[in-house]
Amino acid sequence: xxxxRKQYRTFLRKVGKNSDKTNxxxxxxxxxxxxxxxxxxxxxxxxxxxxxxxxxQLVEAITKGVxxxxxxxxxxxxxxxxxxxxxxxDLQRYTRRNSVRVYxxxxxxxxxxxxxxxxxxxxxxxxLKVEVSPSEICRSHRAGTTIKGKSGEVLLRPVIVKFTIxxxxxxxxxxxxxxxxxxxxxxEDLTPQNAKLxxxxxxxxxxxxxxxxxxxxxxxDPTSKKVQRYVHE
Numbered sequence: 001x002x003x004x005r006k007q008y009r010t011f012l013r014k015v016g017k018n019s020d021k022t023n024x025x026x027x028x029x030x031x032x033x034x035x036x037x038x039x040x041x042x043x044x045x046x047x048x049x050x051x052x053x054x055x056x057q058l059v060e061a062i063t064k065g066v067x068x069x070x071x072x073x074x075x076x077x078x079x080x081x082x083x084x085x086x087x088x089x090d091l092q093r094y095t096r097r098n099s100v101r102v103y104x105x106x107x108x109x110x111x112x113x114x115x116x117x118x119x120x121x122x123x124x125x126x127x128l129k130v131e132v133s134p135s136e137i138c139r140s141h142r143a144g145t146t147i148k149g150k151s152g153e154v155l156l157r158p159v160i161v162k163f164t165i166x167x168x169x170x171x172x173x174x175x176x177x178x179x180x181x182x183x184x185x186x187x188e189d190l191t192p193q194n195a196k197l198x199x200x201x202x203x204x205x206x207x208x209x210x211x212x213x214x215x216x217x218x219x220x221d222p223t224s225k226k227v228q229r230y231v232h233e
Contacts, residue, residue: 085193089191089193089194092191093190093191093194093214093215093216094215096188096189096190096191096215097166097169097214097215098138098162098163098164098165098166098169099160099161099162099163099169099188099189100160100161100163100169100172100173100186100187100188100189101143101158101159101160101161101186101187101188101189102120102123102158102159102161102184102185102186103156103158103184103185103186103187104156104182104183104184104185105119105120105123105156105159105184106156107142107154107156107157110146116140116141116142116159116161117134117137117139117140119159120132120137120140120159120161121134121137123184124172127178127179127182127184128172128175128176128178128179129175129178130171130172130175132163132168132171132172135164136163136164136165136168137161137162137163137164137168138162138163138164139162140159140160140161140162141159141160142157142158142159142160143157143158143159143160144157145157158187160189172186173186173188188212188214188215190212190215191215194212194215194217197217197230197231198210198212198217198230200230201217201219201230204219205219205220205222209222210230216229217229217230218230
């Protein structure tokens with residue numbers, strides 16, 4: 001075995017050990033530890049004048065080792081991002097438990113003020129037969145900015161209502177079926193992520209087999225006929 005091939009094999013063993021050690025603890029990996037074998041390879045090539053073939057093999061071995069380290073880091077980072085996104089979505093869902101969105105309430109002309117608290121309380125009283133006191137509403141407001149339809153008409157923006165207690169919200173929401181023949185409807189105040197999940201569940205299982213309870217999306221499994229929670233990744 002030639003001298004340079006002995007050096008090449010010795011070097012590969014060092015790179016392999018370094019790569020294995022790095023993979024066992026990806027979080028401790030930094031630029032310096034990854035760059036160390038590369039620097040050693042360069043020094044070896046410069047000092048010993050290895051042949052082009054050995055140089056190519058060294059570079060390929062180093063590249064493969066470094067790529068595997070970064071691939072593992074990317075996988076762990078992606079998993080961390082997914083875990084954090086789920087936690088944030090769950091937190092947002094919980095903070096919206098006391099809220100609903102009321103669609104179809106006529107909006108005051110541009111430039112005129114409106115009291116959305118009064119508007120929603122009137123809907124609750126006259127159409128749902130539910131009395132809601134002013135103290136049971138934390139705040140209410142129109143969602144988003146004014147949007148125009150294809151014909152130039154101004155689209156009605158929903159009113160987001162946050163109740164001070166969950167019981168008040170429950171009294172209102174359980175009577176929403178009374179609005180079936182009305183232009184007004186009441187829906188849960190879903191997070192953006194859950195709104196997307198709801199659309200996916202409805203497309204897959206149908207509107208009649210999909211519903212929401214406190215931000216949780218449920219559906220009837222067509223095979224088992226049991227109620228399941230929709231958690232699409």
